[in-house]
Amino acid sequence: MIMNDEILNRFIDGDLSATERDEVLRAVTSSPEWKKKYETLKKAHELLIAMKPEEVSNNFASLVMSKLNAQKLRARQQKNFLTIIISFFGIIILSITGFVFYNILLSVSQATETSSSITSLSSYVKDLTNLLFSKNGTTIIGSALSLIMLVSGYFLFEYQKKMKSNLGR
Amino acid sequence: MKNLSDAEIIESVLKGNSADYIYIIDRYKNKAFSMLKRMLKNAEDAEEVLQDCFLKAYNNLKTFKFESKFSTWFYRIVYNTALTKLSSSKRQTESGMVGIDELHNIESKYSADEIIKNDLSENVRKIVSELPAKNAAVITLFYLEEMTCEEVSETLNMTVNNIKVLLHRSRNLLKEIIEKQNLKQEIF
Numbered sequence: 001m002i003m004n005d006e007i008l009n010r011f012i013d014g015d016l017s018a019t020e021r022d023e024v025l026r027a028v029t030s031s032p033e034w035k036k037k038y039e040t041l042k043k044a045h046e047l048l049i050a051m052k053p054e055e056v057s058n059n060f061a062s063l064v065m066s067k068l069n070a071q072k073l074r075a076r077q078q079k080n081f082l083t084i085i086i087s088f089f090g091i092i093i094l095s096i097t098g099f100v101f102y103n104i105l106l107s108v109s110q111a112t113e114t115s116s117s118i119t120s121l122s123s124y125v126k127d128l129t130n131l132l133f134s135k136n137g138t139t140i141i142g143s144a145l146s147l148i149m150l151v152s153g154y155f156l157f158e159y160q161k162k163m164k165s166n167l168g169r
Numbered sequence: 170m171k172n173l174s175d176a177e178i179i180e181s182v183l184k185g186n187s188a189d190y191i192y193i194i195d196r197y198k199n200k201a202f203s204m205l206k207r208m209l210k211n212a213e214d215a216e217e218v219l220q221d222c223f224l225k226a227y228n229n230l231k232t233f234k235f236e237s238k239f240s241t242w243f244y245r246i247v248y249n250t251a252l253t254k255l256s257s258s259k260r261q262t263e264s265g266m267v268g269i270d271e272l273h274n275i276e277s278k279y280s281a282d283e284i285i286k287n288d289l290s291e292n293v294r295k296i297v298s299e300l301p302a303k304n305a306a307v308i309t310l311f312y313l314e315e316m317t318c319e320e321v322s323e324t325l326n327m328t329v330n331n332i333k334v335l336l337h338r339s340r341n342l343l344k345e346i347i348e349k350q351n352l353k354q355e356i357f
Contacts, residue, residue, distance in 0.1 A: 054199065
């Protein structure tokens, strides 16, 4: 076996076979040059073992924990925000569905003429919904909905952006 | 709580006791900071990246499989985040086993004058802080975290042979500098 720094490193790491170890020990004890090299490498190894870890700032752990809590709070706020938006659109969809069903029921009740009081109440609701869903009414509602959607989309986008930038910090 | 294993603390955090995560932070903050500071060569960047690493680890805790050690999983996050930071800041570009020239540069930088100024352990600290990122990561995990070459290899996603090459080169560099110091002491 040819002695070199690599063999000495493997000797220190305990990576050599018993025969190879004996050869290294023989070389180290018989040659002052290899003895010096081995001792220096061992010293380097011991100095590296003795190295202490460097310390972070004192409030590091509490800072990370507060960031984690802020992150959780943001996630909860985002969830609530989404719930509100989804609920709002859910109500709108339910109203439209209700209106369609109402018209169907109204046409059925008009056809059978079973109850005049229901019809008068129905005609009142019909007038109201007709006003809401008239040509002008739908334009106003449509514009309001578009505006709400745009505003919601903007806030949602801002939330996502803020959350990403906070995570990247 | 401080006597509990990493796995037990993580299980507690996953059960909803998120405040217990502070024990994980306390356990790893200094060693991971040492690794990052040596890789990034800047204490402020290292602390900032470390915060990011702890947040990433917390957010992905559900994906942690208890088959491997938490330390291996966590240091992989630390190492990859440091590499991303290095590539984004373009402070240092490394590819494969490049870095031997940098080691020669460090060795020549530690001229006799530099050696005589400081004591040996101070020199070691300075040399390790100037090592290329990959060498610094290997040295930290092997000596500070007391990982085996196999564990370091799993953490840094490199072969065991590559890890040994990086480890031996760093150790040889230190040996050369100690030899210089010994020579200087013999002369004076």
